[in-house]
Amino acid sequence: MPIVVRLLSLFVPLLLLLVSGCSGGEPRRGHLVVGVTSDLRVGVDVLRLHVIRKVNGAVVRDEELFSDGASPFQIPLEIGFSDLEDGDDVDVEIEAFGGTSLPLVVRTAGSTIRAGRTLLLRVDLAAACAGSMAPSCEAPQTCTGGVCGASYVNPAMLEDYNAGWSKGKADICKPNDGPPTLLVGKGQADYLPTSDYDLAQIEAGPQGGHHIWIALRMKNLRQSGSITTLTGHVDELDLDINPFTVIFTFDPDEGGFCKLYGLRFQIDGGTDIEQLLGKTLLVKASVKDKDGDVGTAERWVKLSSDIL
Incomplete structure (x- = not known):
């Protein structure tokens, strides 16, 4: 009843x-x-x-x-x-x-x-x-x-349990079944998992810069309105890469996760791209949602020795 x-x-x-x-x-x-x-x-x-x-x-x-x-x-x-x-x-x-x-x-x-x-x-x-x-x-x-x-x-x-649990709109990416989780991968058209020091292909961008493709997978952060930020550091050159910040909507993925792909992370900025070929880059990612919850992750990548 x-x-x-x-x-x-x-x-x-x-x-x-x-x-x-x-x-x-x-x-x-x-x-x-x-x-x-x-x-x-x-x-x-x-x-x-x-x-x-x-x-x-x-x-x-x-x-x-x-x-x-x-x-x-x-x-x-x-x-x-x-x-x-x-x-x-x-x-x-x-x-x-x-x-x-x-x-x-x-x-x-x-x-x-x-x-x-x-x-x-x-x-x-x-x-x-x-x-x-x-x-x-x-x-x-x-x-x-x-x-x-x-x-x-x-x-x-x-x-x-609390009596006000149902207040607020449900979010497919935020089932609140644990802390925020964030994973760094790669991919222009989908999220592809990576391991530390996997090769990251450098590509020439349409406006003269050079980039690698980054993709993210997350859970327990808001699907829309979340601020996604990428930063990087090259140890061999003691060089910080300019931050890349967007507010994009994540797509649903398997296992209750959500994904964001096709992030064009420019790595040269004011640095000659020739100096970066073959170097190792630490990519750091953070996603902060409208509730103030934050997920962070990082991944070492090996920059390619050539440019597409």
Whole structure:
């Protein structure tokens, strides 16, 4: 029942206080709240939810929620797992239905109970996961934000539950399941992973400068409005490369990550390009989003000895 779901979420913090306040040592039980958000409209796009809750693989609750009736469900929605043993695995499967018997979106998610804590597991029912254009994800992966990602989230990556968790717009690149992550790669038309001291081909630019192509992969930073900055240093010449700063929108990538490619990082500036051929360059990247969160990363590259 929808009322039961909402009441359960209200009682979770109280239950935690009661359990943790008992004498006899450290608390042995914990709680988890699945926080459901969506850019689909309840009563228009989504008319019914089928929600299955499991603990250690066993179904503990199977319910249908309807958008009409005396107590229709609303999104954001809280689905609670209360007063469970430390180490218990919890899973939820949500099927969202429109006007047909086939689910519009299927979303799975899971984590593990931690004693003395009430964890928040964020789950999105994204429009990008609905319809014929949505990817087909094989278990244990699930569709999130239009790409396939892991359904299980390590509890160490989860935040503590708070009543205002649903405030603010959901962001495909920022599921808040851990700290900001940033990786430096290469690529003009896509993100390609690199290792330290991989070759970076120098190319002549259209306006007379020379550049290498940089690509980035990140998670838990805003998709749009984030400030991306590249800097560099050449040890052999004790030379700092002029900073390169842009505000570009990241594209969704696999595994819940987002990517930005085709960053034309000019390396010569006021330096003769001939001096840079074959040198090693430390590329440093930072992405700062509108929330003030920052991800940083660096990568050594070996500049090519020729110019394309």
